[in-house]
Amino acid sequence: MIEVIPMGGLGNRLRVIASAISLSQATHEPLIIHWRKNAELNCSYDELFNWNGAYHVQENLTLANRLLNLTKRVISLRKKVFVSNNEIYTNRNSGWSKERFDDFFFRAAQKNNLVIETDWCFYSYKSSHFPQPTxxxxxxxxxxxxxxxxxxxxxxxxxxxxxxxxxxxxxxxxxxxxxxxxxxxxxxxxxxxxxxxxxxxxxxxxxxxxxxxxxxxxxxxxxxxxxxxxxxxxxxxxxxxxxxxxxxxxxxxxxxxxxxxxxxxxx
Missing domain, CATH: 3.40.50.11350 (Rossmann fold)
Structure with missing residues (x-):
């Protein structure tokens, strides 16, 4: 399972989603996109893009659902690997190549339930991986x-x-x-x-x-x-x-x- 939390504005989120879709297809792992409406991008996913069935989108959960998800995350914490935006930028600034990022995330997604929160392109993708507008x-x-x-x-x-x-x-x-x-x-x-x-x-x-x-x-x-x-x-x-x-x-x-x-x- 791959879960991504795209951060930032429209351009940043699009490259995160394209990275996630590409990684999901390469590893044959299911993908969940957690879409947040906030000051950086105050619009829901389905107002912008079509869902093509290749992944699931969750956004603006109610407080009850957030608490339920939090409980599930605590229970399954040992089974998940969380990669933060800071970690991705630290590796990028230390000289990680695209190939090294691709290898790291490919292996991590195959071995673990992977959660990624970032505004960066963490995995190689093609233009066909961008979600299509409504x-x-x-x-x-x-x-x-x-x-x-x-x-x-x-x-x-x-x-x-x-x-x-x-x-x-x-x-x-x-x-x-x-x-x-x-x-x-x-x-x-x-x-x-x-x-x-x-x-x-x-x-x-x-x-x-x-x-x-x-x-x-x-x-x-x-x-x-x-x-x-x-x-x-x-x-x-x-x-x-x-x-x-x-x-x-x-x-x-x-x-x-x-x-x-x-x-x-x-x-």
Whole structure:
């Protein structure tokens, strides 16, 4: 049995789930995903993704069920191996390769009931391991991408609370990058995703009909904001190339979903 508790925002959780699905398939062990609604991602799993029967999802358990699960965990504690986020990062920072992580988790899953709580990709996966959005969300994605013409580039500008992205990937560099693409081909389009409404408006004013966008709700504290962020991610994935923000899992996962090049816009 493999149990995973994905942490962090949308990009982080997607890579954890993809890692878990890949590990479950490799070891033929059943998988449970414990999905938590919190300030980082305030949206339930089934509002975002389809369940394909390959795993089970538990979320927002009642207090009684939490106490029951806690009792079961205490009883079976000796039979379980818990791997924390800190342990994964410690091993990563000490130089563990992907192959070493794969070998460790493959062996651990075969020998034990394995519980993993992390925001990191702990096991190798393919784009096919990402969960698929609901039909409602896919319909919105298709509506947006039907407006694409070639060439179209994705632009992801992460702002708000992400100090590293703000410092290392300033907005001016994104604008300069877009200007270069327009200079090479005046018919270039951009799908732009950002969590800052002012920046979005400035870019629309500057590049006008060359810009396609979707999301209006920027808060991660609402279900609507998270659903619109997922639509943004898959719309980015459908472009020719993504110009992304430094240290943003959102940019990285969009690139992996679409198997398209990612260029980090950086000082």
């Amino acid at each position: 039909q409602e969300i896919l319909s919105e994605i298709n509506t947006v991408t039907s407006k694409y013409r070639s060439p179209i580039y994705g632009v992801h500008i992460r702002r708000t609370d992400h100090d590293l992205s703000i410092r290392e990937s300033p907005t001016e560099l994104f604008i300069e990058t877009m200007e270069r693409e327009i200079a090479q081909n005046p018919l270039t389009q951009f799908f732009v995703a950002t969590d800052n409404a002012v920046i979005m408006q400035d870019i629309k004013t500057k590049f006008r009909e060359a810009v396609i966008s979707y999301s209006n709700e920027k808060s991660r504290e609402t279900s609507l904001g998270i659903k619109e962020a997922l639509i943004d991610m898959f719309c980015l994935a459908a472009t020719k190339k993504i110009y992304g923000s430094y240290w943003s899992s959102f940019s990285e996962i969009a690139s992996e979903i679409g198997a398209v090049p990612l260029v980090i816009v950086k000082k």
